[in-house]
Each structure stands twice: as C-alpha cells, then as structure tokens.
Amino acid sequence: MTILHSIKSKLLGSFSLILIFLVVVGTINFFQMNSIESTYKQLIDGRSTAVSLIKDLSIAINDEKIATNSYLLYADEASLEQYTAAIARYKKLSHQLEAIINDPDEWLLLQGLNLLQIQYTNYAEQMLDLKAQNKTADYMAIGSTNIEPISKKFYEAAQKLTGIQESLLKEGIANAETQTAATQKLSLAISVLAIIIGLTVALWISRSISRPVLLLSNAAKVISGGDLTMQQFKISRKDEIGTLAASFNIMVDHLRRLIQEVGINAEQVAAASQELTAGAEQTTKATEQVVEITGDVTTGAERQLSTVRDGLKAIHYMSEEAEMLSTEAKAVSKEADSSSHLAQEGSLSIRTAIETMRNIEETVSDISREVTVLGERSQDINQLVNVISEIAGKTNLLALNAAIEAARAGDAGRGFAVVAAEVRKLAEQSAASAQNIAGLVENIQEHTMTTVQKVAVGTHVVSSGMDAVLAAGNSFDTIYSSIQGVAVQMAKVTDTSQDISKSTQQLVSTFEHISAVADNTAAGTESVSAASQEQLATMEEITSSASALAKMSEELIGMVNKFKV
Incomplete structure (x- = not known):
C-alpha cells in the first residue's frame, strides 16, 4: 500500500x-x-x-x-x-x-x-x-x-x-x-x-x-452461521480495504484451526468430568454419615450445656437475691437506727414547737391590738384631710374674690392679682393633695380591716396548730418505742442473710466450674460438626462442578459440531 x-x-x-x-x-x-x-x-x-x-x-x-x-x-x-x-x-x-x-x-x-x-x-x-x-x-x-x-x-x-x-x-x-x-x-x-x-x-x-x-x-454473516468452508478473498487493492481483506482471510484460517482443536479438547474434558463425578459422589456419601454422627453428639452436648447454663443462671440469681437481702437488711437496720434518733429528735422538736406556737399566739394577739389602733388613727387622719379640703376650698374662693377685686382696682391691684393667682394655685394643689391623701387613707383602712380579719383567722389557726403539735408529740413518743423494737429484729435478719449469701457464693463457684467443662465439650463437638459440614459442602460443590463441567463439555462438542471445517 x-x-x-x-x-x-x-x-x-x-x-x-x-x-x-x-x-x-x-x-x-x-x-x-x-x-x-x-x-x-x-x-x-x-x-x-x-x-x-x-x-x-x-x-x-x-x-x-x-x-x-x-x-x-x-x-x-x-x-x-x-x-x-x-x-x-x-x-x-x-x-x-x-x-x-x-x-x-x-x-x-x-x-x-x-x-x-x-x-x-x-x-x-x-x-x-x-x-x-x-x-x-x-x-x-x-x-x-x-x-x-x-x-x-x-x-x-x-x-x-x-x-x-x-x-x-x-x-x-x-x-x-x-x-x-x-x-x-x-x-x-x-x-x-x-x-x-x-x-x-x-x-x-x-x-x-x-x-x-x-x-x-456478507462473509462474516456466513461465518456467524458456522460455515468455515468459504474460499479466501482475492482483493488486489493497495489501500486499507486490501489490508482488511488479507487480515480477514488470516482470521478465518485461524478460526478454522481453533474450532478443530476445541472439539478434540472438549471430548477429553467430557471423559475426565464423568470419572470425577463418580468419585465425588462416593466421597459425599461417606461424609454425610460422619455429619449425621457428629450432629447427634453436638445436639447432646448442647442440651447438656443448656441445662448447666440454666442451673448457673438460677444459682447466680439466688446469690444476687441473697446479697440484695443482706444489703437491704443492713440498710433497713441503719434506717431503723436513724429513725430512732430522728424520732427522739422529733419529740424534742415538737416540744420546742409547742413553746414557739405559744409565743406566736401572744404575738398575733399583740398584732391584732396594734392593727385596731392603726384603724382608729387612719380615721383621725381622714377627718384632718376633710378639714384641709374645706380650708383649700375656702382659700380658693377667697383667691377668686381677691382676683375679682384686683381686676376692679386696675393697675393698682395688678400685684395683688398675681398673689391671688398664686394663692389660688396653692389652694388647688392643697385640695388635690388632700384628695390623694384621702384616697391613700381609704386604702389603708381597707387593708387594715383585711389585716384585722386575717389576724383573727391566724389566731384561730395558731390555736389549732397548738392542738396538732401536742398530738404530734404523743405520736412521736409511740413511734420511738416501735422503731427500737424493729431495730432489734432487723439485726437478727442481717446476720441470717449474711450466712445465706456465703452459702450461695460457694454454690456459684461449683456451677461455674461445671459450666466451663460443658462449654469446652460443646465447642469441641461443634468444631468437629462444622468441619464435617464444610467437607460435605465442598464435596457437593465438587460433584456439582463435575456435573456442570460434563454438561458444558457436551454443549461445547455440540457447538463445535455446528461448524463446517
């Protein structure tokens, strides 16, 4: 080219x-x-x-x-x-x-x-x-x-x-x-x-x-149908098409030789795969028997291990309950001692509270008397405010009259008019302040009445509190006697629970040793069973592969026979 x-x-x-x-x-x-x-x-x-x-x-x-x-x-x-x-x-x-x-x-x-x-x-x-x-x-x-x-x-x-x-x-x-x-x-x-x-x-x-x-x-279509008996192309061109035709001729020749060699090798593979399938089937049967035996042994070991583990769980539970019982008994004993001290202290506190309540009752009575006096004083203030309001009104009137007279006097009364205006302002401010004070006094009187009522209620409540505190003092004395009896009984329970806890600890150690031996036995049987199952799976795969290989060899021979060489 x-x-x-x-x-x-x-x-x-x-x-x-x-x-x-x-x-x-x-x-x-x-x-x-x-x-x-x-x-x-x-x-x-x-x-x-x-x-x-x-x-x-x-x-x-x-x-x-x-x-x-x-x-x-x-x-x-x-x-x-x-x-x-x-x-x-x-x-x-x-x-x-x-x-x-x-x-x-x-x-x-x-x-x-x-x-x-x-x-x-x-x-x-x-x-x-x-x-x-x-x-x-x-x-x-x-x-x-x-x-x-x-x-x-x-x-x-x-x-x-x-x-x-x-x-x-x-x-x-x-x-x-x-x-x-x-x-x-x-x-x-x-x-x-x-x-x-x-x-x-x-x-x-x-x-x-x-x-x-x-x-x-067209030639490629014929080859795709399996016909390799065609003659070589004779294209005498010196370009890429000529090179392609020469390469196509070489490819057809190589493909024809390849099909012939594949046919021979496929027949040999088919014979070998049949022999491999027969040997694999015999090995599979022997392995299945071993798997059945190891399966029975494994099942028995697992049952034994399950029984031992259940017993160990029960012993652990008993040990935990015994420890909890001992702990709770100790805690209750401590609480009983604490309650005894608290009951004694409570009795003392009740007596102190009685004295305090009496002092409170006296104080509340004093407050009631003072609040009553405060109400009377607020009424006096109210009367004074009324007087101030009347004075402010009259002063306002006088200032108004003075302003009128100053206006009549003309320039001579101008200074007096200014003073009258200032007096009027002061009178108005005094009246306003008096009204504010009256409002405040009314609020004080209302709050004073409310306070008197609440103090009366407080006096009644204090009396009731005195009765309740006296009853509580009697109850605390009874509680103190009962708690001392409980403390003695809980001391006995604590000693008994400690003995039970020691016995369960020894039993737990024994069952743990038995469980360890059972675990080792079960692990060994599981290993043997797993190895046997793996061997069985491998042999089944070999058998399946040999069968598939034989089938593939037959299919390959069939495909090779489709080609005409």
Whole structure:
C-alpha cells in the first residue's frame, strides 16, 4: 500500500478540493464586503454628516433669530451673548460643511446660504442699533420687510440642499445594494459548484469503500452461521480495504484451526468430568454419615450445656437475691437506727414547737391590738384631710374674690392679682393633695380591716396548730418505742442473710466450674460438626462442578459440531 492509493489520501484530496472552493468563496466575500462597507461608510460619514450639518445651520440661524428677538424685548446682556454665540456656531458649521461637499451645485447652494446669513446678520445689527436708540418702529419695520423674507429664503435653500444630499444618499445606497446582490450571486454560484464537485467526489469514494466492505460483511454473516468452508478473498487493492481483506482471510484460517482443536479438547474434558463425578459422589456419601454422627453428639452436648447454663443462671440469681437481702437488711437496720434518733429528735422538736406556737399566739394577739389602733388613727387622719379640703376650698374662693377685686382696682391691684393667682394655685394643689391623701387613707383602712380579719383567722389557726403539735408529740413518743423494737429484729435478719449469701457464693463457684467443662465439650463437638459440614459442602460443590463441567463439555462438542471445517 502506498500513500497515493490510501483511503486517507483520497479523503484528504477530496476535502482539500472542497476547502479550496470554500476559501475562494470566502476571499471573494471578504473583499466584496470590505468594498460595500467602505461605500456605506462614505455614505454615512459624508452624506449623513452633511444632512446633519445643514440642519444644524438652520438651528443656528433660528437661535440667532431668537436671541435677536429676546434682546429687542428685554435688552439684556445674556441675549446679546447668545446672539454672538449663534453667529460663531454658524460660521464653524459652515466651514465643516464646506470641507465635505464636493459637488459644485451643492457648493453654490452653501455659498447662497452663507450670503443670506450675512444679510440676516447685517439687518440684525441694524435692529440692535435702533433698539439702543429706542427706535422701536424702525427696527420692527426692518424685521417685517427684511428679516422674515431672508429667513424664509434661507430655510428654502437649506431644504433644497438637504434634498440634494438625501438624493445622493439614496443613490449611494442603491449602488451598494446592487453590489451586494452581485456578490451574493457570485458566492451562490461558486457554492453550488463546490457542492456538485463535493457530492461527486463523495459518491466515488463511498462506492470504492462500500463495495468491498459489503463483501466482507456478507462473509462474516456466513461465518456467524458456522460455515468455515468459504474460499479466501482475492482483493488486489493497495489501500486499507486490501489490508482488511488479507487480515480477514488470516482470521478465518485461524478460526478454522481453533474450532478443530476445541472439539478434540472438549471430548477429553467430557471423559475426565464423568470419572470425577463418580468419585465425588462416593466421597459425599461417606461424609454425610460422619455429619449425621457428629450432629447427634453436638445436639447432646448442647442440651447438656443448656441445662448447666440454666442451673448457673438460677444459682447466680439466688446469690444476687441473697446479697440484695443482706444489703437491704443492713440498710433497713441503719434506717431503723436513724429513725430512732430522728424520732427522739422529733419529740424534742415538737416540744420546742409547742413553746414557739405559744409565743406566736401572744404575738398575733399583740398584732391584732396594734392593727385596731392603726384603724382608729387612719380615721383621725381622714377627718384632718376633710378639714384641709374645706380650708383649700375656702382659700380658693377667697383667691377668686381677691382676683375679682384686683381686676376692679386696675393697675393698682395688678400685684395683688398675681398673689391671688398664686394663692389660688396653692389652694388647688392643697385640695388635690388632700384628695390623694384621702384616697391613700381609704386604702389603708381597707387593708387594715383585711389585716384585722386575717389576724383573727391566724389566731384561730395558731390555736389549732397548738392542738396538732401536742398530738404530734404523743405520736412521736409511740413511734420511738416501735422503731427500737424493729431495730432489734432487723439485726437478727442481717446476720441470717449474711450466712445465706456465703452459702450461695460457694454454690456459684461449683456451677461455674461445671459450666466451663460443658462449654469446652460443646465447642469441641461443634468444631468437629462444622468441619464435617464444610467437607460435605465442598464435596457437593465438587460433584456439582463435575456435573456442570460434563454438561458444558457436551454443549461445547455440540457447538463445535455446528461448524463446517
């Protein structure tokens, strides 16, 4: 195979040809689009700018006119400055427009606009001078006879110049569109030619590849059906297809030899697997007998171990109960001693409480008497508050009368009126304070009555408490005698429970030794049983594998027989 005849070179050649056409189309489009872009740029930079400048000239003339009229009305310096700025802006715009105009007719129209602007400026200067001389009628006559006609002519000339620019702009756009259409047609023609050539090359390459590949595909289908008797391919091509055909011939030859060898080996494996199956079945039967015997031994050992463990649990439970009994007995004995001491202390506390309750009863009686006196004093305070309120009311009346008299006295009584007003304020404040005090006294009286009632109830409760405390003292004496008897009995129970705990501990040690021996016996029998079961499982797997191997050998022989070699 050489590079000139390879599929790679054919594909590269065809795609290179198509790429050349694409490069040609792209180059033509690039230069044409640059030309169109340049044309549009000239139109935008030239014609559009010219139209914009012409409109700006009209705006400048209009600004000059507005500034002139404003100055004629108000005679202010700001209008005069706007007038001067409008003239300067017009000159600047005129120079810019003159620089981009190339057509003689347009240049003449621009000169006409400049001439009209000069005339307009001259008349405007005259009007400004007449305004300075206060000759209103004269500058108004100039405005109506000269300024307005010049403005009208200027706008008409500007419209005409704008129309010429717009016509040239439309003509340039039409030329650019014509150039664009021609470029599109040329690109379309070259693209169609490239597509035709590409399809032709693609059809030729696809047929040169698909035919031999189809032959190889049909041969592969025949081989997949088990027929290896076909003849070798004779394709005399020096590209990848020729190499593929040669490799396919070699593969068929190797496959034919492989099938023959597999058939021979499958027959040998089938014979060996049958012998292995027979030996494995005999070994499996012997192992099953061993498993049954070890299973019986294991079951007996497990039962014995279960019985020993149950007995050990019962002994442990007895030992724990004995220890708990001993502990509880000790605790109860301690509690009995503590209760005896507490009962004795309680009896002493009851006696102290009786004395305290008596003191409380006396104190409550004293409180009741003091609270009663407090109620009587609050009534006295209430009477004093009423007197203060009456005095404040009378003082308020006197202050009001004094204020009236001071008002009658005029300027002489003005100072007295101030004093009367202050006295009235103090009287009102005193009345308000008296009312607040009366309210507080009423609250104190209410709380005092409540306190008297509660003290009476407390006195009754204290008397009841005295009776209850006396009864509790008698009960504590009885409890103290009973607890001393319980303490003696619990001491005997504690000694007995300690003896039981020692005996159960010895019994636990004996059963633990028996349980350890039973565990070792059960573990040994379980190990033997597990080993026997593993051996049985292994032999069953060997038997199953040997059977499967024999079956696979038969299937393999059947599959090999399907091939024709």
